[in-house]
Amino acid sequence: MLRLNHVQKAYGTPEQPIPVLHDISIDVADGEFCAILGPSGSGKSTLLNIIGVLDHPDAGEIELGGVPIDFGSATEAARLRNQLLGFVFQSFQLLPRLTAWENVALPLLYRGTPRPERKPRALAMLDRLGLGERVHHLPAELSGGQRQRVALARALIGDPKLVLADEPTGSLDSVTAAEVLQLLRQLNRDFGVTLLMVTHDRGLAEACDRSIEILDGRVVSDVRRDG
Amino acid sequence: MMPRRPAHNLEVAETLREALANLRAQGRRSALALLGILIGTASIVAMLNIGHIAQLETSKLFSHLGADMVQLRAMPTGAAPAALDRELIEQLPARDPDVAWSLPLATGRAQVAFGSQRHDMLIVAITPALPRLAGLHLERGRSIAAIDQCAMVAVAGAEAATQLSSPGNQLMPTGKVAIGDYVYSVIGTLRPSFAEALSPGDYNKALLIPLDCARRVLGSSAPTTAMVRLRPGADAEKAGARLSGMLANASSSIEVISARQLIKTMNEQKAVHTSMLAAIGGISLLVGGIGVMNVMLMSVMERRSEIGLRAAIGATPRDLQLMFTVEAGVLALAGGVAGTLIGVLIAWIMAQYSGWTFDLAFYVLPLGSGMAAIVGLVFGLYPAITAARLHPIEALRAD
Numbered sequence: 001m002l003r004l005n006h007v008q009k010a011y012g013t014p015e016q017p018i019p020v021l022h023d024i025s026i027d028v029a030d031g032e033f034c035a036i037l038g039p040s041g042s043g044k045s046t047l048l049n050i051i052g053v054l055d056h057p058d059a060g061e062i063e064l065g066g067v068p069i070d071f072g073s074a075t076e077a078a079r080l081r082n083q084l085l086g087f088v089f090q091s092f093q094l095l096p097r098l099t100a101w102e103n104v105a106l107p108l109l110y111r112g113t114p115r116p117e118r119k120p121r122a123l124a125m126l127d128r129l130g131l132g133e134r135v136h137h138l139p140a141e142l143s144g145g146q147r148q149r150v151a152l153a154r155a156l157i158g159d160p161k162l163v164l165a166d167e168p169t170g171s172l173d174s175v176t177a178a179e180v181l182q183l184l185r186q187l188n189r190d191f192g193v194t195l196l197m198v199t200h201d202r203g204l205a206e207a208c209d210r211s212i213e214i215l216d217g218r219v220v221s222d223v224r225r226d227g
Numbered sequence: 228m229m230p231r232r233p234a235h236n237l238e239v240a241e242t243l244r245e246a247l248a249n250l251r252a253q254g255r256r257s258a259l260a261l262l263g264i265l266i267g268t269a270s271i272v273a274m275l276n277i278g279h280i281a282q283l284e285t286s287k288l289f290s291h292l293g294a295d296m297v298q299l300r301a302m303p304t305g306a307a308p309a310a311l312d313r314e315l316i317e318q319l320p321a322r323d324p325d326v327a328w329s330l331p332l333a334t335g336r337a338q339v340a341f342g343s344q345r346h347d348m349l350i351v352a353i354t355p356a357l358p359r360l361a362g363l364h365l366e367r368g369r370s371i372a373a374i375d376q377c378a379m380v381a382v383a384g385a386e387a388a389t390q391l392s393s394p395g396n397q398l399m400p401t402g403k404v405a406i407g408d409y410v411y412s413v414i415g416t417l418r419p420s421f422a423e424a425l426s427p428g429d430y431n432k433a434l435l436i437p438l439d440c441a442r443r444v445l446g447s448s449a450p451t452t453a454m455v456r457l458r459p460g461a462d463a464e465k466a467g468a469r470l471s472g473m474l475a476n477a478s479s480s481i482e483v484i485s486a487r488q489l490i491k492t493m494n495e496q497k498a499v500h501t502s503m504l505a506a507i508g509g510i511s512l513l514v515g516g517i518g519v520m521n522v523m524l525m526s527v528m529e530r531r532s533e534i535g536l537r538a539a540i541g542a543t544p545r546d547l548q549l550m551f552t553v554e555a556g557v558l559a560l561a562g563g564v565a566g567t568l569i570g571v572l573i574a575w576i577m578a579q580y581s582g583w584t585f586d587l588a589f590y591v592l593p594l595g596s597g598m599a600a601i602v603g604l605v606f607g608l609y610p611a612i613t614a615a616r617l618h619p620i621e622a623l624r625a626d
């Protein structure tokens with residue numbers, strides 16, 4: 001499903017590079033729910049951004065569904081994100097002007113899905129995530145957990161192969177965080193979607209099929225659990 | 228594996244809907260950017276429409292007499308009153324190849340009394356051909372004819388007739404008016420006519436009498452003015468100088484007024500106004516364009532995380548560029564449409580104020596709005612490109 005081959009990334013200037021990722025190689029199987037752990041500054045977000053084709057690696061290559069990713073073209077990258085990937089952010093990143101269903105339908109807009117088709121699909125997805133009653137609410141009218149569920153619906157609406165979640169529970173209290181994790185787990189099973197979740201919380205990582213721990217841009221442990 | 232799709236795939240209607248929603252969300256700031264475009268468009272549209280109206284008014288000034296008219300007026304050189312040779316004026320078409328026709332006339336003022344009304348009025352002494360050539364039409368009765376010769380008959384202009392009438396005593400044909408010391412029979416009244424540039428006076432306010440024996444009222448039966456129509460293509464300046472030479476005499480020098488000269492002067496004045504207004508309009512549009520650019524740049528900076536998110540979920544650089552370009556275009560177009568309407572309104576007010584007939588120059592409608600939209604698109608391009616070039620991660624991190 002996802003294969004990283006000797007991926008390297010450094011920030012800073014060419015004269016004074018600050019290496020962030022050293023030689024990362026990971027394989028993620030189809031349908032896996034995988035946690036990425038590590039202290040602040042270890043390079044988790046950098047890694048996730050590269051997998052999400054939001055950034056490009058300095059060296060190494062990444063295959064998604066058996067096809068090597070072409071980082072050269074911004075347009076190609078956008079298509080890839082639109083067709084194959086879903087994103088969940090710590091800060092939800094919902095557009096405040098749009099209602100819940102309009103936020104959810106946004107990826108379909110960039111896929112060229114006609115408007116009359118977008119609305120029923122967004123409504124159905126929100127319904128599946130238990131937000132059927134809140135479809136016409138603005139993000140400001142929703143609780144943190146509800147907002148993250150809207151964001152999840154948006155990540156899933158395009159039927160992605162891989163969902164990338166960077167600290168999806170980071171701005172939620174522990175009870176809501178547990179609920180969202182529960183939901184992720186359930187979606188992973190129901191939709192068969194592959195999930196990559198960055199987290200600080202070892203407790204949350206325990207609930208995943210696999211935890212990859214990163215320290216200073218290197219994989220230091222990779223533990224699989226049997227669900 | 229992945230279906231191919233074009234570099235951007237947002238429908239036009241979709242993009243427009245988004246743009247309108249975004250602009251509404253920007254509220255007051257959008258309105259400010261709109262203002263510059265509005266002022267620019269309004270001044271250009273007003274200028275073009277007023278130019279159009281002025282053109283119509285100018286052509287009206289020469290509609291009957293035509294642009295080939297020359298008026299030769301006798302100015303006294305000494306104590307003796309100015310006078311021209313009537314026979315010489317009537318022979319001008321035969322004597323000069325450039326002259327199509329030539330009419331002698333004299334003007335003056337006299338006390339006119341009718342019933343209880345008594346007024347100082349313009350008297351125009353004419354030959355029978357004048358009413359037809361000057362485009363005067365009768366309301367009632369008949370005009371001055373060759374058989375009238377020295378008869379004491381008069382034709383009253385529309386306003387003059389009204390002025391002399393009193394309730395129950397309407398001035399109409401066969402009525403008698405006293406002009407100076409003589410009693411004239413009114414044989415006709417005129418319909419209102421448009422005062423043209425080269426009329427010897429406003430016929431509406433005048434009484435017309437035969438030039439023969441005009442001495443009774445004007446002190447002399449000699450013409451003081453020659454109305455000359457040149458043949459098309461004649462050089463008005465040269466012909467004017469030549470004819471002056473022929474008509475000048477010991478008691479009179481000649482002043483030449485040509486329609487061409489008048490039109491030229493009017494056009495020069497108009498050109499000054501036009502280029503001034505065009506400069507104001509152009510500068511306002513430029514300022515408006517910079518306003519649009521400014522608002523759009525601020526909008527791009529403020530909406531960085533939105534741009535990052537849209538990029539993350541699949542907006543291509545082209546999609547983002549289109550989104551901001553359309554926003555700028557819609558913003559400017561809205562200003563342009565409002566500016567066009569206001570510009571037409573200004574033209575209408577100025578026409579009322581100048582006593583001109585308002586006429587809409589239809590071409591200004593698409594021109595005004597289109598110009599504004601183009602300004603918006605041009606000045607919106609840089610902010611849109613800025614948005615499209617934002618790095619998605621940097622943009623997402625913005626908040």
Ligand SMILES: Nc1ncnc2c1ncn2[C@@H]1O[C@H](COP(=O)(O)OP(=O)(O)OP(=O)(O)O)[C@@H](O)[C@H]1O
Nearest residue numbers: 011012018020038039040041042043044045046047
């Ligand atoms: N655009 C950038 N320019 C320079 N340095 C950067 C940039 N982005 C990240 N870094 C650096 O790279 C390192 C890894 O950052 P990254 O955001 O991947 O860490 P992280 O593991 O996600 O940390 P956190 O848990 O705090 O989110 C950090 O030292 C960070 O300062």
Ligand SMILES: [Mg+2]
Nearest residue numbers: 044045046166
């Ligand atoms: Mg991070």
